[in-house]
Amino acid sequence: MPTYTKITAMGQYVPDRIVDNDELATIMDTNDEWIQAHTGIKTRHFAMDAENTSSLATQVAQQLLTKSGLAATAIDLIIVTTITPDALTPATACLVQANIGATNAFAFDMSAACAGFTFGLATADKFVRSGQYQNVMVISAEVNSKMMDFKDRTAAVFFGDGAGGALLQATTNPAENSILAEKLQTQGDAEVIHSGRVQPITRVVASNYPQTDAFYQAGRDVFQFATTVVPEQMRTLLQQANVAPTDLQYVICHQANLRIIEQIATNLALPMAKFPHNVEKFGNTSSAGVAMALASVYDELTGPALITAFGGGLAYGSVLIQK
Template structure:
């Protein structure tokens, strides 16, 4: 029989440390007024008590196990989407697997920048529909604070740390299928957004040591891309699935910037009440933003909901779900 994908549970976690705009203004040339007017962000959370990306993701994994009632040994696959992993290797997902005791799972990381959660959901869906995997976790976790240049107000004021995730489960009942349609795209443009670049060596020397660059984004190009190309993809996906924008209960966008979300809402001629958002309090949490925003309204979702995210790559993806 065909296998379908059911969205069983959602979880989210943020570090305790709240960082205000006024605090950032003490270390860089900015102000609360400037940040709020340009981004809508008031506060964000930073992982400052020894927490790393795997710790945030583990908190979400434990929530997913508790909410679903599953034992850790029932998990077949763990996908962690992140651009701020604990290390290049091993995968952060493998550390989460160890932390929760998911001994029967296999685990890997996915890097699709801020589009990670949509890419992760679409990937997990394929594993489940293969018929070989029953229970899959997709967790988006970011400690963006460790990748920031705090002299660069064009990037540092935007970002916060957090994690969100979903537990997906196989079902043979087509009425329980929650993932309806998807569209994933990339543009192969590495310059608009980049982070963690490691330069090759130029000579053999004892002083060689790997170093990475801080996060960088061209804000103007990101805004233009997010408010023109992304809505076009959203409309196209909806049309191909037989929906119109006003059929949607919710539209959950990447929590990059409140002004971008407002512009997308206006472009689609939809009210902001259909756009759950957490960016004011949590900042841009990269791939975790959509997952956390969905987790915040998951119990209220009873109609078609569009998840859309965009980020470095340039990568952008939309997933239509329905409960």
């Protein structure tokens, strides 16, 4: 009997510390008017002190357990998508596993930049459909603030910290299947967006110590990619699934920039009312943004929804879902 994937719970979390545009203007050459005009962002949340990526992801994992009524020991797999892990190793997902006591699970991280949640959903779907795994968490968590160069207003004004995630469970009822179609792509581009580059050593000396670079993006190139290539992928997936854009209840886009979301809506000839967005309050939370936006409307979902995200790689992915 075939196994299908059902999304049974969603969760989201942001740190308490709110940073508005006026506060950023005190440490870099910018102002509230410029930021809102170019990005639509008013505030963002930053993790502070001991709160790190695994902390945010753990908050979401606990919400998923509470909403589903599952014990942590019932979880088979935890996937955390992030480009801002606590460390290169161990995986942030392993820290979440330990924090919630998911002793029967295995866990790993996935790096697909801001497209992480779509890549994570598609990957988790395969594990569930294999018939071996019943309960899988996909959590996207980012502490972008720790990777920013706060002298670079072209990047630092965009980003915030947050986490969102989904619980996927196995079902044998095809009517309960949540993952309808997917399309994942990359372009093999290492220059438009990059973060955390670690350089090899040049000589063997005692002073060698690993260092990483801050987040960088070529803003104009990102905007062009997001408003031309990405909508074409969205249309292709919908055509392959025999779903018209007008059939969609929601289109949940990567929360990179409100102006990009508006342009995608125009490109698809759909009203902004179909595009849930949180970027004004939370900024660009990388892979977490689309998961958080979906979590905010999932309880009211009655029709198909298209999730689309894009980021470094250049990676871009679209997943068509239903509740």
